[in-house]
Amino acid sequence: MPSLPPALQNWFSAQGWTPHPHQLEVLCHQGDALLIAPTGGGKTLAGFLPSLADLLHGRQGGIHTLYVSPLKALSADIARSLNAPIDGLGLDIRVEDRTGDTSATTRRRQRVDPPDILLTTPESLALLLSYPEAPKIFAGLKRVVLDEIHALAESRRGDQLMLGLARLRSLAPDLTVTGLSATVEDPQGLAAFMGGARIIQADPGPAPDIAMLATTDPPPWSGGGGRYAVRDVMAAIREAKLTLVFLNTRAQAELFFQALWEVNDTNEPIGLHHGSLAREARQKVEAAMVAGSLRAVVCTGSLDLGLDWGDVDLVIQVGAPKNVKRLVQRIGRANHRYDTPSKARIVAANRFEEIECAAALQAVRENDLDGDPRGDGPLDVLCQHILLTACAAPFDADTLYTEVCRAGPYAALTRAVFDDCLEYCATGGYALRAYDRWQRLMQRHGLWQLRDPRSARDLRMNIGTIVDSETLKVRLKSRRGGGPLGEIEEAFAATLAPGDTFLIGGQVVRYEGLRDLVVEVTPARGREPKIAVYSGTKLATSTQLSRRVEALIADRSAWRALPPHCRDWLELQAEVSALPQPDHLLVESFPRKDRHYTCLYGFAGRNAHQTLGLLVTKRMEDLGLGPLGFTATDYALLIWSVDPVTDPQPLLEAQDLREGFEHWLGRNTVMKRAFRTVATIAGLIQRNLPGGRRSGKQATFSSDILYDTLRRYDPDHLMLRMTQAEAQRGLVDFGRIEEMLRRHRSVTHTTATRVTPLAAPLLLEAGRVAIRGGTGEMRLMEQEAERLMAEAGLT
Template identity: 50%
Template structure:
């Protein structure tokens, strides 16, 4: 759609001119869309001024020339929703500059779980003009009776980095919140911002009320300079066979840090962030200021590091996805990705942290941990060079999130069920909900469901004689607000010094393994445990060698787009000429001894090793799907009398072993395995219990927090397991059992990719029987015996085993075949 030319206030034009900037086309079009009364979706490269474009209509509304002598409007004008707390604080810092320099009477504040309670209370009674928040905090705001007064004058909602949560449960709760806001303020304009969406049309439809895509203007940003991506390779050693930490690169990485003003080092896990930080600090002969940032560190620690970066005081910062999105530190001149990028869109997002200027290329360094990760880095680099993006598909909104939203609405005010259903269905995520599903959700919130309705503790809402739903007791509102949320991490314990200074949090299961006198590394410090007291780990500084806490979060999935590119690289023999000698040799010997997995087939190799018979499946479906396949195959092997012993998996392949050889892998891979066998396996495994634990917390069936007391992780698990057993026996079609199954299929087992793999296997399986291990099998075989060893931990016996495997595969002795 063609947008009219906007009216740009002179204050804004003068501010751009004073900085020797021009108002970019997409910024002007975002202002035009607002002035035309339209919703808008902006897709623009990092550094294109997306955030300013999203806020330009708000700034224009508060310009003196626009107000024409009138006082600035009171009340909340613009709501900004961000996936990260750090991003909200960064946006506040960057918005204050134009506001102050234009002399606008515009108050901007943030609100998140870190905001003090007195400020939260004041924000509801005397709100700022602009509030920067997260989906969870917005949902909580909507649970208060005064939310109708707070939001009735709201003019705009800006959803930043919309790709980061629209396809997930956080997107579900945001979609429901947007529907409620639109009902409270019908003239509200919705704005979505992103740099890395593969399908802008899909996000336009998600953003639009009632899925009316034509009501959302699509604005595409001006193209910026192409990013410069380099893959770091060992100077003298060979590319390792296994491992993910890429510790071989620390000396070279340190030199890059010395050469640049500021370097941002991304890792894929909190464990690796701590581990790489410690490795860099050990190499830091010049005592350069290097920091660390991840989601488990204390608020004070994160803010301190963010401030130091903003002031240009750090030479390097090691971080996780906690800084993936939108943070604008213009002095970063190099971004490093340690280990595999897992997706081209994620990589583009991280690369965009460098320079953050549209007319200058962002510089990125990819550091593969092993040979498959080298191929993945090559595939990601090609995708970035071609401007190709990937992303998750949209799926229906989940029922546990819907139940939480219903409870939030009841806390705000009594509701009529047909009116609330219409409001809920106005979001694309929940447009599928019919009256039968709606009745089931309401009955669950009201009674806990058929099997639990005899227990008063599950009675949260009730319907009066007029058919209006309301809380059973006012205290239900407090209980909801204390426990609402979408992110259900493993139970965390606070880590603090005896003087009370908090360092952050570690998982309860890790803390439970510690005793007084034990040491561990956290927040870049060596710490010694003094005591475990009242859900807190009291520590003191230590000089002893220490272990690093591991975390049980989900792994970043390898995207289908990137997996397909890796498979294409494997069969592009002319392209091997650009690979390092050892990687090229690895593929050439594989091609000679066996064959290579192509884009359109499934390669399966069988060979003896030691006293076992091994079968390796080259699936490229990601860790979750490979884990599921391993469970199903070993179960079917057992039924066939093949005496399975176990399996290991990575993103690319699955190795299964037993006492008898697999003669016909096709019999183990028939698509029928996803029928009764899959259901039986999931029901008998921990997966469905784990999924139920999460949906029970999100749906409000089990509460983690009570006034003055918080349940431990063990207590929550005990409670959810008891309820799970009751529902499995007496009400298997319960709303939360259905939600748990949806999670188990999509998130924990990745059944969609598994189904695609089995369809391929049924038609195009290639089974190669070998006398010994193949070169391509070595990376997954090296993992055997080390599944429980944290990434980064070295083990001499495993080094020797890897050398033996590689020697058998390549017929030569190759030193240094595995690291970390």
């Protein structure tokens, strides 16, 4: 068994600790490694042990270790944690962070006098590599630690990071990389994503204590807020020391936070934390967690990752987790200790979610994590990388191509595709080469360089792969300018009229007006918010979890994991219609009032069902069936029409759907949204300009003109090829539709004389608008649910 250097051993002993085997293995391993260890297993310390051992021999000058994480807050937390061993070992080294929160003065100084250990994010690393000083800054780099590598690998930020890592390997050939993660569904795939690494698997530790939270009342038939269980959640908070209450969207977090305070009779200190709150508000909550002055924090994905803010001993997930890996990550926030089981409770928001939660619990117990296969690296990120490489210095195309192929996501990149990207970066492509603004690179003495060196500033201002919807800051109205509350989406702000109320930061505010692109509000205590604060991204259930749900419904022997009222519901469904089966696509038809309903149980995810609804209703129009509308959930698609569907098979022919999809996609706004995303990342349009930020409407107008121009004059343009891939992958999930049709080898069509039990909750979704908050409306919905369920034979 390898051992620690004496100084490190003494420090461990002084803490009363014994190093874990996986920590020693990382310390002694000479090459790149992917460490998979549970929360509380000392992953981060393991990543830094080789650096601390090296630095015991003295400073070397320049950056020795680079730490990259997906969250700025993680960097601040790691800096606090590193101070203990550094001080204990008596090391004379500097640890600094470099994120979007770092002052311009500090950033300038770091380029000429970098610290020994630099903590940063993918975007800030890309910015550093774009400066001419990059070779000098990173020449002595010995180690890179990639924290929460699984989270980075799930988005373009990971592709950007891997390109940056390939660049670092060229600047510092002796570099060693360590990736850290607690939740990896495909270790070999993630190791390949890193460019090749040895997998070090830690002992998983004790199994988590995870179960459904016992609630006084059963969940409602529809809805996603979990408000029915608010008193039960409050009781659990009182029994724990510190509880994290996770919700899936920011709007739900705001509403649940408000609901908790309404029943907080003992005035327990409860905070709210999500990504759209003002930084000051988030930091205040984080500081209170560290100080131990909070009993609970209502949060979203902003606290998913490896933050260790305090002695959290309970996690409550409100609403179905949608993704097993996300659930495991959140469970790990509780009992941040290796030898103690994490305690977590789940609250299903409605009856169907009870089934999903049961399936997710089963997956957690079997350690069956979900995740989609990683595709090749996106070309818009590569184009941005090429332009930023030119900002640093002239480059040779052959050398850069070889370097890019060392990045895991781009290992299969062909030279022809690379040259297409280079040509786009140089001229804008065939249809745009006549415009000076897209003539950005030129060749001189065999090397590619910026045509105008002054353009480097604009390119650096637009670094990044996150293209969010435009947001506006919200402030309390006062003569001197009130304090910031957070941000709301521009599209939502456009719907507000003076006097409208909404939730933000856990309080109800009244919209007063818009001044200098700032939403001004005043407190509106005691008033019901009439409009939800965000449109709220609805997370799609993962493919693997959806299949588990479908299999659980089909297997009566597995129903013992469900509460009695859920089992009765499924029994009645089997009597009235049929149960969905993994290999047969169930389609139901039934009349209600003056409409005919068709319900398809695809278990393909909300986005895929939404797209399928558009395609199937178009086919129904062509067949003269008079479709009137549809609603989609993660599990099913419900369509209502003037005439009944007597044979669903013609509506579901794969080739017809593909042709309809291609036609629909070409003229749909989805393509323009996708084009705006890839065009922004690839540098075709700029969101940030010197002297101010372009508004969302300006950017949309510009991208729409470009999209229409390219479709007309250069339909094979690289940007349009990227757009097609982006739209199919992320926004409409057509791939899931095709996979659904392949998986269900045949169609089972049933007809019923009344609403079927499984379809009944979908009718409550039909035509519903996002939460408006009034208690009177809630009572009306409850009454409608009772009537509908009685109609379906459920009491």
